[in-house]
Each structure stands twice: as structure tokens, then as C-alpha cells.
Amino acid sequence: MTQQRKVILRVLAGADDHPDANELYHRAYALDGSVSLSTVYRTLRLLADRGAIQRHAFEEGRARFENADREHHDHLIDIETGQVIEFHSEEIEELQARIAAERGYEIVRHKLELYVKKRGS
Amino acid sequence: MTQQRKVILRVLAGADDHPDANELYHRAYALDGSVSLSTVYRTLRLLADRGAIQRHAFEEGRARFENADREHHDHLIDIETGQVIEFHSEEIEELQARIAAERGYEIVRHKLELYVKKRGS
DNA sequence: TGACAGTTGCAACTCGTTCGCATTAGCCTT
């Protein structure tokens, strides 16, 4: 458990948004100038592999991260501002499970993203 | 409407799967050796911008394409085989629209992917 | 047939992410 790792973990724990690797790097760097981008990437990978954080690939090319301890939710992405809003619908979850089951599958994970704009804009 | 474009269009029209750019390049190259990867990318972009084909970004990093003339559907992806199965659920579509509307948004497009495995495997 | 806009191939570039490698930090044991 190195100094750099501690700082990155602290930043992740305090993030309530969906930052990308570069954003996390800057937040960590501000707390401790000895943190490098490589280490941020390495730590993110480690944590994502262990399920401690979640990696999201929205349609912008780069990955965004969030804490995995919160309960499951899906995302609504404002295509005009980039803002990410979380939501959860038990009804949709059930329909998904039914669709998979009808075809002989079980769901391992799923991705539901609504790309939206403000009504009337 | 150049020769290369024609070949790429022919390949796309004849594709009933979800190939990536490289795969399309190889299919087109097999029909006409004067097709380059650049042109494949340029043509795909052109067609996707015009809505003539659809670009999907599954969780593998690269984009996959399919004809847009078929009616709307979502995807079920077998994580063991990579096989992509299409489905559609009007109920889910309606729930999505309701969720967006409740928050003051309208849906521009959406992405629903179920990553699944065969039951019991 | 001539000419101009649009398209092409190639190589060089971008951007997010990963990797190789020499160095260093953490931590155990004595």
C-alpha cells in the first residue's frame, strides 16, 4: 500500500461523479505531486478487475469510473452538457431478465444508457 | 459514386452480422484490391452520419456496424462466444421514455446491451 | 474533350491506454 495508491483511493472514495482517468489523475496530483498518470491507470485497472470500482464506456471514447459500493443503477446522459444522471427501474430489470431467459440465457451484466436532451431544446 | 464506394456498399448490404471496420475492409479488399482502410473508415463515417448504417460500440473498444434499414432493436451479447443476438421490447422502450420524461428529458437514442451466458454454463 | 469537385491511397498523426524497464518504496526478518 504505497503513498500514491492511498491518494488515488482517497480521491475515488470522495468522488460522487463519473470522472475519467485524466480527471482522477489531476485530482490526485493536486493532493500529492508524486502521482503519475501511469499509476492512476494501473490502480484503476486493478480496482476494476477486483470489482472495487466500476468502469463505464459511454460513447465518448474514454472510460469513466465510479465507486462500486453504491447500489446498481443505469445512466441517462445529456448529450448537450455531458451530464450523467443515475436512475434505476426494477421493471426494466425484470423485463431484461425475462428476455434473456426466453432465449436460454442468464444475464451476467447489462448496460442501459439513455442519451437525452432537455425537452424542447 | 466511385468504384471503391460501390464495393463497400455492396459488402455492407450483404452483411447480416455486426462486422468492425477492419473486417469490412478485408471483405471489400477481397472483392476489389483497390480499396484502402482509409476509404472504408471514410465511407463508414459518411454512411453513419447520414443514418444509412448504424455504429455500435460494444465493450471491446472498436466499433461495429450494421445496416440501418432494419427496424430498431437492442442487443444480447454472449460473453462466451461473442455472438450477438438482436431483440426488441416495446415495453422497455416505453419505460425508458417515461423515465426520461419524468426528469424533463427526451430520448435522442439509447443503448441497451445484455451481456449474457448460456443458462447453466 | 476538358475541367473542376469530390474521392482516393499513403503516411503521418491523434488520443486514450498499456507496457518495458531501470529505479524506488514498502515491509518483513534479523
Place this chain on the structure above:
DNA sequence: AAGGCTAATGCGAACGAGTTGCAACTGTCA
């Protein structure tokens, strides 16, 4: 407190998908 071994670090170079600048070429229409 010192040594020693492993794991983690920073740096820069490399990766892969996709894009772009440019000079050469094609299609099309007069």
C-alpha cells in the same frame, strides 16, 4: 537499525482504433 526481496513507481516509448493532410487520380457534366 540494516539488509533484502517483492511489488509498485515514473518515464517514455509503443499500442490500436480512428482521423487527417496532401498530392494524385476519377467521376461527371458541360
